[in-house]
Amino acid sequence: MAPRRGPSSPSPDAARLLPPGAVEEFAEAAGGRFRVLRSTASGTGTPLLLIHGGGPDNAAISWYRAFAPLSVDRPVFAADLAGCGYTEDVAVTGTAAGMADQLAELADALGLGRMAVAGVSMGGEVALQFALRHPGRCAALVAVAPGGLVERLQGRYAQRAAWLATLLPDPVLRPLAALANRFVGAAVKRMVHDPSTLPAEVVAEMVREARRPGSGMAYGAYNKASIGPRGMLNNLLPEVGRITVPTLFFHGAADPLVPPSGSAGAAARIPGARLVLVPDCGHWAQLEAHGAFVDEVRGFLAG
Template identity: 60%
Template structure:
């Protein structure tokens, strides 16, 4: 897409970084402080870095360097191998940080990206100063009970050649989906809604997320469940989750907060799935306080 039509959040700039055999689109702050860099990882579906972090890149950049890439298969990152799993995405981000000559970071992710940053903390603990996980995936044993789980698993059996046209059909209803994701759609900036819809219309949109979903579930359980290992994350961790999230059950964040040695949970009332956008001020205040005085 032409640079004039790509969404670039206020106070940020985009750059393109060769890594993983392709090119990552990376958003950064126009002016950046000297604190520990923060790596921002967007969610799945029709998401990209500009959507998830629209209101936050400039704010975070006041104190530190910001790295907000589009994951392979999302946004404007191109020709990078699709990792399929959150673990694979975490390793791709480690390689990207190597290319940027960044050693240690704060990792912050939402939804699928929340699982990616938890995997990053497990797989590359020496590189993580702190973790912020918003409505993180990967923290449940089964998806909404046996019957719902079985139906979800059956949906992943669609063969690859059919995934792209079926995903394109589903993406036609993306605006209606937004109304079910959040408690109050009016809290979302209009440009974010427009970019979400535009991302859904792009060729192969949703394909990478479908592959991730397929790799995360089998007939009886979630294969990406991190709860048995979540206690291994020693870095200070903030779990931020909307209490009314219809997509990712908040119970996973509650359980993780009990199991992790240095974790804090902020369960946000009257809030859906996009907690960092729906309750931007609370999120920014909570993260700032967390980084000053971690648990």
């Protein structure tokens, strides 16, 4: 299957959401050009690389609220993954391992050495893979409602149905994804326990991202690589015990998309890992429980 490419950048005057305290830059790596958000004012601690989630997401959406407060202690970077946001011409591998390797190349291009890594949802799985595949580069790990930690979806019939959906060819998936993306504004509010906690500008940016040509296809490639007929192909539970860096799992207890049991199982397997389950909180825990998330991560990284 030929590699897919990210959508083209819009005109310079197109509206883009930027987190407070971030500037937008571009860096050549992994055969293309990554859009990178960099903190404008930061402390001198170990650099922190933030990894966004799947679907119509990008670095500014997932990390809109956390960027500035996390950069008080350290330099913070966040990149749009291949096929997402404003990153261009980076091949979409579909696998979290492939995305982790591409981010390692980006880190080289940015001159980053050892760093803390934090990811949410699909990006949480990428962060786990980064810690497994590049242990010398990873100083600490934060996984927010991470994927890749369940043996199968809820029930064998749900697993089979999800797998059959991944068999649809891209010419069929593209119009279906475009149709589904028309309703992303309503869908995103079902990802959280309390929709009123989401900043309006974040929801608006996600709707904008969903309407970009090719939006969702990179996430579709991830699902194709992750979902098997009888179980998940990306289950990292048997491997996470090899992670030796300080690790924090942060998960909404009411997450309707990714079971908190995966984070609990991984935390039990990683020596010294800590699990924070946030009551009355859904999938986007770093946005919905913003204050608790920032406090936990700053304290964890300081320690």
